[in-house]
Amino acid sequence: MRLSHSLNVIFGAAAVSGAGVRRNRGRLALLFLMPTLIMALVGFAMGGYTSASFEVGLLDRANTRESRALAAALVSNEHFQIRDYSDEQRLKIAVFRGRMNAGLVIPPGWHGDQNLDVYLSTANAGAGIMRAGINTELSRMASGGPPLDVPVRYPGGGHAGVPRLGFGYTAPANLVLFVMVTGFVSALTILQLRENGISRRLLAAPRRTWELVAMLAIAPAQQMIAQTVFMILAARFFFGIHWGNTLGLVLITAAVTSLGVAIVLLMGTVFRTQQQATALGPWIAVSLGMLGGCMWPLEVVPPFMKIVARLSPASWAMDAYLGLIFDHATLSEIAPDIAMVFAFAAIIATAGIVRLRPQLSR
Numbered sequence: 001m002r003l004s005h006s007l008n009v010i011f012g013a014a015a016v017s018g019a020g021v022r023r024n025r026g027r028l029a030l031l032f033l034m035p036t037l038i039m040a041l042v043g044f045a046m047g048g049y050t051s052a053s054f055e056v057g058l059l060d061r062a063n064t065r066e067s068r069a070l071a072a073a074l075v076s077n078e079h080f081q082i083r084d085y086s087d088e089q090r091l092k093i094a095v096f097r098g099r100m101n102a103g104l105v106i107p108p109g110w111h112g113d114q115n116l117d118v119y120l121s122t123a124n125a126g127a128g129i130m131r132a133g134i135n136t137e138l139s140r141m142a143s144g145g146p147p148l149d150v151p152v153r154y155p156g157g158g159h160a161g162v163p164r165l166g167f168g169y170t171a172p173a174n175l176v177l178f179v180m181v182t183g184f185v186s187a188l189t190i191l192q193l194r195e196n197g198i199s200r201r202l203l204a205a206p207r208r209t210w211e212l213v214a215m216l217a218i219a220p221a222q223q224m225i226a227q228t229v230f231m232i233l234a235a236r237f238f239f240g241i242h243w244g245n246t247l248g249l250v251l252i253t254a255a256v257t258s259l260g261v262a263i264v265l266l267m268g269t270v271f272r273t274q275q276q277a278t279a280l281g282p283w284i285a286v287s288l289g290m291l292g293g294c295m296w297p298l299e300v301v302p303p304f305m306k307i308v309a310r311l312s313p314a315s316w317a318m319d320a321y322l323g324l325i326f327d328h329a330t331l332s333e334i335a336p337d338i339a340m341v342f343a344f345a346a347i348i349a350t351a352g353i354v355r356l357r358p359q360l361s362r
């Protein structure tokens with residue numbers, strides 16, 4: 001009977017909170033619109049492709065045996081998608097505007113013994129990959145042997161091969177980042193209870209600690225669940241992201257959601273005013289996201305920064321998501337990352353719960 005009454009109170013509080021969020025258009029924009037918009041904008045800036053391939057425009061003015069062999073080799077390369085062009089100016093414009101990742105012009109009379117004009121955008125992070133791929137095919141033709149293996153490695157000792165860019169990178173990055181942002185901003189709920197004096201009345205009621213924690217946690221939890229489900233589905237249906245192993249996806253998303261709820265419980269007792277939460281919270285979340293690889297791949301940072309990044313739970317979450325998307329990792333392969341995110345969530349939540357009653361009584 002006692003448990004039934006407690007659950008009714010908890011779910012009632014969650015329903016009230018959910019109705020409040022639905023009426024708050026600014027909060028809805030933060031939860032759904034802004035992450036999707038940033039995912040799209042940054043994803044396009046990072047290449048925009050949803051598979052491990054690069055769009056390469058080809059203008060073959062030679063039409064020789066060697067030029068046709070080079071074109072066939074590029075077409076067979078699993079990392080390239082080739083589009084034929086008949087006008088060099090249109091090819092240059094396509095590269096400049098980002099419709100093509102690279103443009104290759106084979107001059108008249110080319111028999112494999114002349115230089116080739118290759119147009120690359122300096123703003124495209126995959127320029128080095130495409131240059132290496134084209135050089136690989138030319139080297140193979142010159143030697144008459146099999147294609148050379150030209151893995152691309154980063155200063156931080158990171159992932160080799162095709163870079164983790166485009167929507168496949170920005171989708172999990174924004175999911176992790178905005179769950180943390182929501183956690184910091186949702187600390188406002190606890191601050192409002194404290195400033196309005198409602199928290200002292202809650203403590204005066206015969207409530208157990210777990211009931212109080214559940215009442216404070218279930219509202220932001222349902223917001224974060226809705227947010228993550230929306231972003232996962234939006235990335236899948238609008239940007240073509242394949243999230244990989246379903247159970248692994250569910251578990252790492254549950255871990256990230258738990259982390260966001262833990263942030264609410266702790267920061268609701270750390271921030272002193274609502275102004276502090278709204279002014280400092282998003283910046284702290286962004287800083288953790290930057291440190292953990294939500295803004296750029298950790299492969300491009302120096303080795304010592306790669307080590308420091310492990311202090312941010314975002315880095316472990318990103319490893320799990322990127323492993324699922326790009327490496328088709330199994331659950332056992334990302335299990336350590338999932339465990340670390342849950343561990344961060346448990347530590348942060350414990351600190352928040354310990355501080356909760358003394359802070360609410362003020």
